[in-house]
Amino acid sequence: MIDATLVELSRLQFALTAMYHFLFVPLTLGLSFMIAIMESVYVMTGRTIWRDMTKFWGLLFGINFAMGVATGIVMEFQFGTNWAYYSHYVGDVFGAPLAIEGLMAFFLEATLVGLFFFGWDKLGKVQHLAVTWLVALGSNLSALWILIANGWMQNPVGSVFNTDTMRMEVTNFAEVIFNPVAQAKFVHTVAAGYVTGAMFVLSISAFYLLRKRHVALAKRSLTVAASFGLAAALSVVVLGDESGYALTDNQKMKLAMIEGMWHTEEAPASFTIFGIPDREAQETHYELRVPWMMGLIATRSFTKEIPGILELVALSEMHIRDGLVAYDALETLKEDGNNPQAREAFLQNQQYLGYALMLKRYVEDPRDATDEQITSAVQDSLPNVFALFWSFRFMVAFGFYFILLFGAAFYLCSLRRQMPRWFLRVAFLSLPLPWIAAELGWLVAEYGRQPWVIEGVLPTFLGVSSIGLSEILISLAGFMVLYTVLAVIEVRLMIKYIRLGPDEHVPEQADVTDRPSPAFDNIRA
Incomplete structure (x- = not known):
């Protein structure tokens, strides 16, 4: 039997290291493109202040990039150390996008x-500009392949279980790449990363x-951030809606939990703005609903239903029983690989094999499971609805707040007047919000699975390595200490160079020649 404590500690370690790592990723994504935009203006106009802006924000980008690399490498090794069976079982599929990303x-x-x-x-203006744009492209390519791998975990297309090797294998790599869940994610x-980069520039400029x-630098930077941030914030809401729509066909339980929908409603379903999901009572209290809204968002129709949580739980029991047929056929094929009846039975039910594996939490051989154990496995398919329900709503609320903030900034910049101090304070205090929204988004994506x-x-509990609790406790403590130290170093370095700021000893009207920036040169020293 698998130690539940070992599973939870392994999950906790990966979750914490992943969330630490993602503190650095969105800023890298957003800041890289904003730097490219600033250098493009410099190349087109020849005004040195835009070069100073590129170098100054590039310096902060470099600090963040280095920390992102340091924290990201650890995650790769965790698959082999803490999640050995996961790596064995699906490594042929999951490993390919990670290798390409590297x-x-x-x-x-x-x-x-x-x-x-x-x-x-050493490079000409246009050559260096090309490098800057390629840096931004490389940042996004990294995100693409990581999210293709993660998207396959959410919706495992283009692969099949091989009865000879007892592992998942790729059958159509194009399906893995163009997985609708991966592309939407x-x-x-x-x-969301672009919003983070824009908020960073907006807040520091404020x-x-x-x-x-x-x-002079702050005004121009704030203008770029306002324009770029408004476009990004609008995109986040639109693309987030598309990401939610992808759940309709691929992750129905996650969609129902996000909505706190315990029972299937008559189409089109309403959207719950406020409510308190109660897992014990299996209902959502104090609901405030908008009629038809959820049905239109999730199904794009007036007639398609969204299955409720309890109906999906009941469906899980059917899948487990069908999975037992596949498991029994697989055990027969282990002894007689040429048995035509067993192979046919497995092929007809292989998509439910994973559901039978959920019984291994309670019994070594799933075929020996009792009805009570099957019922317990069914209940395992129901995670914490309250956490998903409210994480999603806070994330959405932040998204609309970003639209309002960047829209106001864009409007004020268009007036070409002095920014009100109250607005500058609001912009500065809003600095941490994109990171909070991003972490909430990952909680919804990963915990909802x-x-x-x-x-x-x-099942998650089957993927862990056979290691001792003392080993994982030591590594967990070590990683948390290391990552906290790295986070403190990043913050101190950021604060240091933000306080120093760019060098502006040359008057703005004289910005017609190239000159080195001492703030940038500090990194060389």
Whole structure:
């Protein structure tokens, strides 16, 4: 029997390291494109202040990029250390996007980042601009392949279980790449990263304007952030809606939990703005609903139903019993690989094999499970509805707030007047909100998939390694200490160079020639 404590600690370690890592990723995604936009203006106009902006924000990008690399490498190794059976079972599928990400995107991005920092005096203007845009492209390629891998965990298409090797294998790599869940997650996550980058520039620029420092740079940076951020914030909401629509056909339980919908409603379903989901009572109290809204958002129709939680739980029991047929046929094939009846039975029910594996939490051989044990396995398919319900709503609320904030900033910049101090304070205090929204989004995406590590294929508790509790406790404590130290170092470095700011000893009207930036040169020293 699998130790439940070991499973929970393994999940906790991966969740914490992943959430630490994702503190750095969205800023890398967003800031890289904003830097490219700023350098493009510099190349087109020749005004040195835009070069100073590129170098200054590029310096902060470089600090963040280095920390992102340091925290991301650990996650790769965890698959082999803490999740050995997961790696064995689905490594042939999951490993391919990760390998491509490392070879195509990570090395490309790392090489180009070096050219960005040390190529200012060695490359021409257009050549350096091309490098900057390729850095931004490399950042997004990294996100693409990681999210293709994650999207396959949510919707395992283009693969099949091989009865000879007892592992999942790729049958159609194009389906893995163009998985609708992966593509929806990619565009939504990248857009959220753009919002994070824009908020970072907007907030720091507001800080400078409040202190009346580096005013010329801050005004231009704030204008770029307002325009870029408004477009990104609008995209996040639209693409988030598309990401939710992808759940309708692929992750019905997650969709029902996000909505707190315990029973299937008559189409089109209403949207619950407020409510308190109660798992014990299996209902949502104090609901405030908008008629038809959820049905239109999730199904794009007036007639298609959204299954309720309890109906999906009942369906899970049917899948478990069908999965037992596949499991029994698989055991027969282990002894007689040429048995035609067993192979036919397995092929007809193989999509439910993972449901039979859920019984291994309670019994070594799922075929020996009692009705009570099957009922317990069915209840495992119901995670914490309250957490998903409210995480989703806070994330959506932040999304609309970003639209309002960037829209106001864009309007005020269009007036070409001095920014009100109250608005600058609001912009500065809003700095941490995109990170909070991003972490909530990952909580919805990953926690909503439970009890599966691969949706419908491999239960989470089966994926862990056979290691001792002391080992994982030591590694968990070590990672948390290390990651906390790295986070503190990043914050201190960011604060240091933000306080130093760019060098602006040359008057703005004289910005017609190239000159080095001491703030940038500090990183070389």
